Structures are given as C-alpha cells and as structure tokens.
Amino acid sequence: MAPKKLRRARLSQELCERLSRYQITTCQDFLCLSLLDLMKVTGQSYRNVQKLLCKVSLACAPKMQTAYEMKVRRAVNPSSAFLSTSLHGLDKVLHGGVPCGSLTEITSPPGCGKTQFCIMMSVLATLPVSMGGLDGAVIYIDTESAFSAERLVEIAGNRFPAYFDSDEKLFSMTRSIYLYRELTCGSVLKRIKSLEEEIISKKVKLIIIDSVASVVRKEFDTKLQGNLTERSNFLARGASLLKYLAEEFSIPVILTNQITTWLSNGLAIQADLVSPADDLCLSEGASGGGKRESGSVTAALGNTWSHSVNTRLILQYHDLPTRQILVAKSPVAPFSAFFYTVEKSGFVLQAKSISQANTDPGENTDCESSRLQEVITRSQREEKNLNCADQ
Amino acid sequence: MQRDVGSLPLAPALRARLVAAGFQTAQELLDTGPCGLSKEIGISKEEALEALQVVRQECHSDATQTAGAPGTSRKCTALELLEQEQAQGFIITFCSALDNILGGGVQLTKITEICGEPGVGKTQLCMQLAVDVQIPECFGGLAGEAVFIDTEGSFMVDRVVDVATACVQHCQLIAEAHQEEDHLKALETFSLESILSHIYYFRCRDYIELLAQVYLLPDFLSEHSKVRLVVIDGIAFPFRHDFEDLSLRTRLLNGLAQQLIIIANDHKAAVVLTNQMTTRIGQSQSTLVPALGESWGHAATVRLIFHWDNNQRLATLYKSPSQKESTIPYHITPHGFRDVQPPAVTQNPEGTELNPRKRPRREEEK
Numbered sequence: 078m079a080p081k082k083l084r085r086a087r088l089s090q091e092l093c094e095r096l097s098r099y100q101i102t103t104c105q106d107f108l109c110l111s112l113l114d115l116m117k118v119t120g121q122s123y124r125n126v127q128k129l130l131c132k133v134s135l136a137c138a139p140k141m142q143t144a145y146e147m148k149v150r151r152a153v154n155p156s157s158a159f160l161s162t163s164l165h166g167l168d169k170v171l172h173g174g175v176p177c178g179s180l181t182e183i184t185s186p187p188g189c190g191k192t193q194f195c196i197m198m199s200v201l202a203t204l205p206v207s208m209g210g211l212d213g214a215v216i217y218i219d220t221e222s223a224f225s226a227e228r229l230v231e232i233a234g235n236r237f238p239a240y241f242d243s244d245e246k247l248f249s250m251t252r253s254i255y256l257y258r259e260l261t262c263g264s265v266l267k268r269i270k271s272l273e274e275e276i277i278s279k280k281v282k283l284i285i286i287d288s289v290a291s292v293v294r295k296e297f298d299t300k301l302q303g304n305l306t307e308r309s310n311f312l313a314r315g316a317s318l319l320k321y322l323a324e325e326f327s328i329p330v331i332l333t334n335q336i337t338t339w340l341s342n343g344l345a346i347q348a349d350l351v352s353p354a355d356d357l358c359l360s361e362g363a364s365g366g367g368k369r370e371s372g373s374v375t376a377a378l379g380n381t382w383s384h385s386v387n388t389r390l391i392l393q394y395h396d397l398p399t400r401q402i403l404v405a406k407s408p409v410a411p412f413s414a415f416f417y418t419v420e421k422s423g424f425v426l427q428a429k430s431i432s433q434a435n436t437d438p439g440e441n442t443d444c445e446s447s448r449l450q451e452v453i454t455r456s457q458r459e460e461k462n463l464n465c466a467d468q
Numbered sequence: 469m470q471r472d473v474g475s476l477p478l479a480p481a482l483r484a485r486l487v488a489a490g491f492q493t494a495q496e497l498l499d500t501g502p503c504g505l506s507k508e509i510g511i512s513k514e515e516a517l518e519a520l521q522v523v524r525q526e527c528h529s530d531a532t533q534t535a536g537a538p539g540t541s542r543k544c545t546a547l548e549l550l551e552q553e554q555a556q557g558f559i560i561t562f563c564s565a566l567d568n569i570l571g572g573g574v575q576l577t578k579i580t581e582i583c584g585e586p587g588v589g590k591t592q593l594c595m596q597l598a599v600d601v602q603i604p605e606c607f608g609g610l611a612g613e614a615v616f617i618d619t620e621g622s623f624m625v626d627r628v629v630d631v632a633t634a635c636v637q638h639c640q641l642i643a644e645a646h647q648e649e650d651h652l653k654a655l656e657t658f659s660l661e662s663i664l665s666h667i668y669y670f671r672c673r674d675y676i677e678l679l680a681q682v683y684l685l686p687d688f689l690s691e692h693s694k695v696r697l698v699v700i701d702g703i704a705f706p707f708r709h710d711f712e713d714l715s716l717r718t719r720l721l722n723g724l725a726q727q728l729i730i731i732a733n734d735h736k737a738a739v740v741l742t743n744q745m746t747t748r749i750g751q752s753q754s755t756l757v758p759a760l761g762e763s764w765g766h767a768a769t770v771r772l773i774f775h776w777d778n779n780q781r782l783a784t785l786y787k788s789p790s791q792k793e794s795t796i797p798y799h800i801t802p803h804g805f806r807d808v809q810p811p812a813v814t815q816n817p818e819g820t821e822l823n824p825r826k827r828p829r830r831e832e833e834k
Contacts (some may be wrong), residue, residue: 108679109716111723116480122522123477131687134680139671141688144598144616145664158626172626179621198632313709320621321673343573380756381708383586384744387622408586408624 083107086136088129092119098136104137123212160283161209163201164426169406169414174209175329176388180319184334184376185392189400191333191417192223193232193382194392195285197423198331200233202283203250206241211328214253214283216275218268224256231238255279262296264287269318276326284322288333289315309381314386332386337377342404389425399427470495476526485509492515494523505621557610559601559738561593562635563807569785570770576610576644576696576738579728579767580744581756583727583743584774588783589800590742594699596805598667599632601697604654607639612696612737615688617681620702623669630664654803668692675706679720686738689735691722693801696737698728704759718763725767741768780808782827 081104089105093102099118101107107129111117115126153157159173168174175181175198183191198216204210217224233241233250241247255275259265265286275281289312299306308455324328376383376391383389389406395416403422404413471494473486489509494810500568509516517770545720549626555573558573567573574580584590598616603609616623639658643651668688672678678700689695703724711717746759758773765771771787784795797808 104680107675108683111719120479120481122479122482122518124522125479132681134683137680138684139673139675139681142669143665144625144667144669145627145661146670148629148664151625176624218824229810233497237802302762310709317673317709324621324671380586380747384620384705387620389587408622409627 080283081105081137083133083139083404086133088132092129095119097267104133107133108137121335125303128412160198160202162198162357162424163209164402164417166415167402167404167413170410171388171407172409175248175331176409177327177329179387180323180330180332181388181390182332182334182376182383182386183390183392184336186336186394189392189394190417190424191392192221192230193329193419193423195287195331195333196224196229197232197236198252198283199254199285200229200236200423203253204237204240208237211282212459213328214255214279215285216255216257216272216279216281217281218257218259218265218284218286220259220265222258226251229254229372231421235420255281260292262292264310264316265292266315269315269322272322273325274320276328281326281327284328284330286319286330286332289337290333290335293378309379312382313385316382322440324349335377346390358368369425471527471530476523478522481516482509482511482519485511496720497523498527529555529625533689543589556736559610560603560608561596561805562600563796563798563805564640565807566783566805568799569791569794569796570772570782570788571791572742574697574738575770576736577732578769578800579725579732579739579741580770580772581741581743581758581768582772582774583745585745585776588774588776589798590774591620591701592741592800593805594701595623595628596631597697598699599628599635599663601738602658602663602666603635603639604658606648606650606654608641610696611694613668613692613694614697615668615670615685615695616701617670617678617698617700618702619672619674619700619705622701623670623671625664628664628667629660630802631804632660634717636663638711653827654663668695672706675720678703678706679724682724682731686734687730689731689737693735695735696720696739698729698731698737699740699742701742702744703741708744709761721760721764721767725764726768755805759828 082102083096083104084090085102086107088096096102096107096118101118107115111125112123115130116123119126119129121129125136158178159168159171159176161168161174162171164453166298173185183287185191195217199215201209202213202215205212228253230241232246237358243253257268259268272281272284278285287347293308297304297311319332321328322328383406386406387408388402388404391405392401393401395401398418400418401417402415404410417424419425420428469719473491473494473496474483475495476483478486486497486509493498495500497520500508500571502513502520505511505520506513506516511519520734556576558567558570558575560567561570582590582593582620594616598614601610601612603611605611636658640655643655649721665786672681674717683696689698706716707721718731730743743764746758747754748757756775758771768787769789770785773784773786775784780797781799782795782797785791785793787804798805799808
C-alpha cells in the first residue's frame with residue numbers, strides 16, 4: 078500500500094526526472110500540490126497541467142462499480158457474506174451473522190466472555206460451509222495470553238459432537254488456527270502488515286485480535302500529552318489496514334475492546350481521552366451531553382475508534398449466571414438484546430431472550446417492551462456515553 | 469485585451485521570459501504574431517503559436533464576460549436566481565419533518581454536511597438519498613442518478629436493496645391510487661434493478677484516492693449527465709490520521725471544498741458529505757463537535773447534526789442560509805429513513821397509504 082510512483086502513472090520519463098529534482102516521486106506528492114505549484118514545478122501551461130493531473134488521478138482513483146454489480150456479486154456467493162455465530166436469534170437480527178468485509182467489535186467488562194466468544198467463532202470459521210462455517214483457517218492475535226487450546230477443543234467437542242466425532246477432526250481443526258502472541262503495539266501493527274501474504278497462503282477466513290484495548294492502554298499513558306496523538310494514529314492506522322484486509326479478501330475481522338469507568342465530574346480517571354490536538358474546532362453547542370451519572374461505563378479507545386468499527390456487540394452482566402449480549406451498532410440491525418450463559422459448549426442463548434427486531438427503540442409497540450425499554454435505555458446511554466464523553 | 473502578461477496561464481518559464489523582454493499586455497503579444505514572438509524571445513515558432521492560442525482564448529472568454537453575452541456570462545440578477553431556485557427540485561428524504569426543516573429536502577447546487585456520532589444514521593440517510601434522487605418526476609422526484617464515494621466501507625448493498633424495495637412499493641401504491649398514464653409508464657423503468665444500476669460506487673481507501681477521484685469527478689459527471697447527487701460518506705475518516713502537517717490537511721480540505729462547490733454548481737447536483745464527531749475537552753466539561761476543524765465548518769452551505777436524546781434520534785439543522793435552526797426526531801426503520809409518527813396533515817382522500825409512517829404525496833405536485 079505504499080504510494081504509487083509517478084513512473085507507473087504513465088508520465089513521460091523526462092517529466093519524472095524533472096519532478097524528482099523537486100523531490101516529487103510519488104503520486105501522493107503530486108496530488109498534494111496546488112495547481113500553481115504544479116505549473117512551477119513542471120514548467121507547463123495551465124491546461125497541460127490539468128491534463129497531467131487527470132492522468133495521475135486516473136492512476137490513483139478507484140474503480141467504479143454500480144450497486145447492482147455489487148448485489149449480483151453477493152448473490153453469487155450468498156453464504157460467504159456472513160459468518161454465522163450459531164446463536165440463532167443473534168444471527169437473525171444481524172441478517173446472517175458477523176458480516177464479512179467489515180470490522181466487528183466485542184466489548185465488555187472483564188470476565189463476561191469476550192475470549193470465549195472469540196474461541197467459539199474460531200471453531201465456527203473452520204467448519205465446512207454446509208454447517209454454516211467458512212471452511213478456512215483462522216488467525217488469532219492474542220495480546221493477553223488468554224487463549225486456551227483446551228477450551229477450544231472442549232467447545233468444539235461439546236457444540237458439534239456429531240461433527241467432531243474423531244480425534245483426527247479435532248486435530249485438523251486446531252491445525253488451522255494460527256495463534257500469534259503479540260505483546261506490544263508495534264509488534265501488533267507489524268503482524269497486521271504481514272497478514273496479507275499469510276491470508277493468501279494459508280487460506281485464512283477469519284482474523285481475531287484479542288484484545289486491542291489491552292495492548293494500547295498498556296503502552297499509551299493518556300495523561301501525557303504527546304501520547305494521545307500517537308495513540309489515535311496507531312489506532313487509525315491499524316483500523317484502516319484491517320479494513321483493507323477485510324474488504325480485499327471479504328473476510329470478517331473480530332476485535333475485542335475493554336470497558337472503562339467514566340466519572341461524573343467531567344474528567345475521567347483511568348479512562349481514555351481523545352486528543353484535543355487532533356482537531357482544532359470550536360464547540361458548536363452540539364454536545365450529546367445531557368445527564369451523566371457517576372460511574373457509568375463506556376467502551377475504551379475513544380471516539381475515533383468507535384467510528385472505525387462497523388458493528389459493535391456489547392456483553393454485559395445480568396443476573397448471574399445469565400449475561401446479556403447487545404447489538405449496539407450495526408448498519409443492518411436495530412438495537413436488540415439477548416440473554417446467554419457460558420457453558421461447556423460455549424455461548425448458549427436463553428429462551429427468554431427478548432429482541433425487538435424491525436423497530437427503532439423509540440417506539441413501544443407492546444407492553445412487554447417496557448422491560449426491553451429499560452434494557453435499551455441502558456445500552457443507549459452507554460452507547461451515547463461511549464461516544465460523547467471523555468472516555 | 470489590456471490584460472497583463474503576468475496573469476496569463478502560460479508556462480512559468482515562458483511567462484518570465486515575456487516579462488523580461490518587456491511585453492506588458494496581451495494585446496501586444498497578439499499584435500506581434502508568432503514569428504515575431506519566436507525571434508524576439510528565442511523560442512520555436514510552434515511554441516509561440518501555442519502560446520498565442522492560449523492568449524487568444526483567454527481574451528475571448530474575458531470579452532464575453534464583460535460584454536454580457538447570453539449563455540456564457542456568469543452574472544445574473546437576483547430575480548433570475550429566484551426563478552431558478554424555485555424551479556429547481558429537492559431530493560426528498562422520506563422523513564417529512566426533515567424535509568420541512570430543510571425547506572423541501574436536500575437542495576441541488578449546494579453542499580450539505582451531516583455530522584453525527586457513530587451509529588446515529590448518517591450512512592442510512594445517504595443510502596436513502598441515493599435511492600430517492602432516482603424517483604421519477606411524475607412522483608415528485610428528480611429522476612437522477614447518484615455517485616456514492618465511500619471512504620469508511622459502511623455501504624451495505626443489502627440495506628440499499630431494502631430501502632429501494634420500500635421506495636418502489638411506495639410509488640406503486642401511489643400509482644394504484646391515482647391510475648394515471650405517466651405513473652404507470654414510469655413504474656416500468658423504476659425498478660429495483662434500475663435503481664441499483666444507477667448508483668455509481670467508488671471505494672476510496674485513503675485521502676490520495678479521494679483526491680484523485682474528486683479531480684476526475686467533473687469528467688465523470690459530464691459523461692453521466694443525469695447524476696444529481698454526489699455523496700461522500702466519511703470525508704473525515706481519511707484525513708484524521710497520518711497527517712503530521714496540519715496545514716497541508718487544511719489546504720487539501722479547502723481545495724476539496726472548492727472543487728465540490730464547482731461540481732455542484734456546474735452539474736446542478738447536490739453534494740452530501742458526512743463528517744464524524746470528536747470530543748473537545750474544555751475547562752470543566754467536554755462537548756462533541758464536528759471533526760476536521762474550524763475552517764472546515766465554512767465549507768458546507770447546510771449543516772445537519774444528528775444526535776441522541778435518550779432513546780430518540782434527533783436531527784438539528786445547524787447551519788442554513790434560508791431556514792431557521794430547529795430540531796426534529798426521526799427513525800430508522802427496515803424501510804429506511806422515516807418520520808417518528810404519521811404526519812398530521814393527510815390530503816389524500818383515498819387513504820391508500822397502508823403504512824402510516826410514510827409521507828403522503830402532496831396533491832399539488834405535477
């Protein structure tokens with residue numbers, strides 16, 4: 078993904094040489110200059126410079142496709158648009174499961190089951206397509222050393238006893254899960270950069286990073302000024318690399334995040350702030366502020382990160398041992414909540430899960446929804462606090 | 469004709485030589501002729517001819533501007549503008565409250581910016597607009613096409629299919645109610661397939677691709693002259709990281725804004741941008757403000773801010789040259805972007821609107 082050299086943009090040799098004298102060698106440098114600068118640097122007239130600009134832009138611009146072509150392409154491969162989570166209610170609401178080609182984030186307080194969910198998804202991705210899997214390998218980047226191979230085998234054996242009836246099947250499943258232990262931000266980024274070739278050679282169909290928050294929060298102390306910009310840069314670069322991989326190969330990417338505490342006096346302790354140096358803006362009175370309570374929880378890593386992920390699932394404690402999974406952000410699904418417990422076979426949805434599909438939280442269509450309303454209000458408030466406060 | 473040589477769009481080296489040789493006005497150049505010019509400056513006859521052609525073209529366009537020739541002149545009276553504006557259509561959003569506060573819908577030839585927190589519905593509105601711009605004229609739409617430039621990867625074809633299907637059904641209901649010839653004829657071409665085929669999608673992964681695509685847009689729009697909507701979903705995303713030099717970022721953004729304004733005016737298209745929100749940490753509290761800085765706030769003509777209030781999604785019209793600031797609630801349904809409750813006024817005597825959430829058509833539309 079390095080910037081394209083001008084030579085490959087079909088500019089003439091002498092022009093490229095002349096430009097390189099001004100240190101303009103890539104399309105990036107060329108396009109960042111204003112028209113007057115370009116005239117000075119190329120020594121050509123206005124009209125010619127415009128033609129050159131078109132030529133270079135053609136070399137850099139993306140290809141056009143119509144929405145119809147995209148739909149047709151999806152229709153050809155319907156099963157490959159989502160990875161089913163094997164939780165029926167959740168899959169229905171998400172129109173199939175975890176979407177391929179975009180980033181999905183699982184966030185929760187410690188101990189709710191993020192790693193369990195990730196391990197479960199790893200098993201599912203290795204299953205054949207007929208069983209709802211992607212029949213491929215999994216890359217699991219573990220920053221907390223929380224992955225347990227025994228648990229992986231336990232979940233596989235208990236969830237799909239009919240399929241994993243022999244040791245050989247279990248071994249072949251475990252062989253296709255590639256585990257990387259990365260303990261610093263730099264090594265995580267390096268690993269992500271190297272993934273492109275691995276995905277092709279190992280036929281990877283799922284990338285899991287567990288967890289982004291732990292390694293970032295370990296390394297970037299948010300109280301120090303300079304760290305904030307570096308942190309947002311790291312996160313943004315990681316997010317765009319992962320998005321590129323997800324889209325290029327049409328695979329799902331699952332990331333986990335942590336929850337942090339936000340205190341009511343306006344400035345958070347132990348929480349993640351977004352850098353004020355990131356944007357010089359005036360307050361337009363568009364604060365999503367409103368009432369804030371003391372001790373409410375928000376997802377870590379800041380506002381910018383929330384924009385980068387396309388789907389967000391929140392796990393929460395309910396009445397133990399029951400827990401709750403919320404669909405907090407999704408381009409295809411409305412807000413929904415499901416109850417689950419963590420068992421030997423992984424996640425199990427409870428029968429009493431209530432989900433309000435097909436309507437927006439503001440409408441109450443029946444009386445049962447008052448309970449749901451409470452659930453949704455809480456998740457709304459969290460989602461709002463997630464985004465609008467010092468986090 | 470009296471134009472100064474230094475202001476002509478020639479190559480800088482040539483310009484410098486002309487000035488050094490003592491030429492002052494464009495008229496002098498034209499009088500000298502190519503042979504004389506080549507001898508005096510020391511350039512080849514072909515180069516001199518080329519330069520003179522450029523000069524002549526510049527002077528010609530200057531002349532038409534000052535003479536006020538019709539068609540090419542750029543100035544007009546406010547009355548003409550008023551007539552133009554009234555005749556112009558809007559792109560409706562299917563949420564009548566939002567259309568009302570915008571004065572009819574998303575305006576053509578203007579840049580509209582939508583800011584909002586993550587997950588509040590910006591991309592949903594963009595997808596809705598990309599479908600709505602294609603509604604045939606007999607149903608009150610613009611019968612246009614849409615360009616969708618995506619920088620965040622949040623465009624979901626399945627969702628556009630849902631929105632488009634709902635829109636087609638809505639038009640079919642109207643056609644059944646009114647039973648007019650042109651309605652039925654229009655419905656033949658207004659189908660899911662045609663809607664999807666007329667949304668031109670570009671996926672730009674970084675700011676270079678975005679810049680390149682915007683440079684190429686005028687040519688694309690000249691080829692596809694029916695395009696009435698350009699959506700850039702996520703103008704903030706590519707500019708918010710990897711930019712050590714903030715002044716470069718400001719310059720690039722300003723350049724982008726200028727190009728978009730030119731595109732909007734020349735091709736009579738509406739430009740819709742979505743922006744992110746960022747936290748601004750003040751003295752004792754923090755507020756959410758649109759990203760990309762203060763100078764970007766001047767780029768858009770109309771600014772909408774989407775936000776949450778407990779359970780309700782709200783849209784605030786924050787900046788507009790003609791409408792006043794107000795806030796309305798809206799919903800995202802499986803059919804797309806909609807009002808919160810059925811609108812109070814329904815002038816439709818037949819009452820064939822089966823879905824009360826959908827906006828009734830106004831009777832006086834042609």
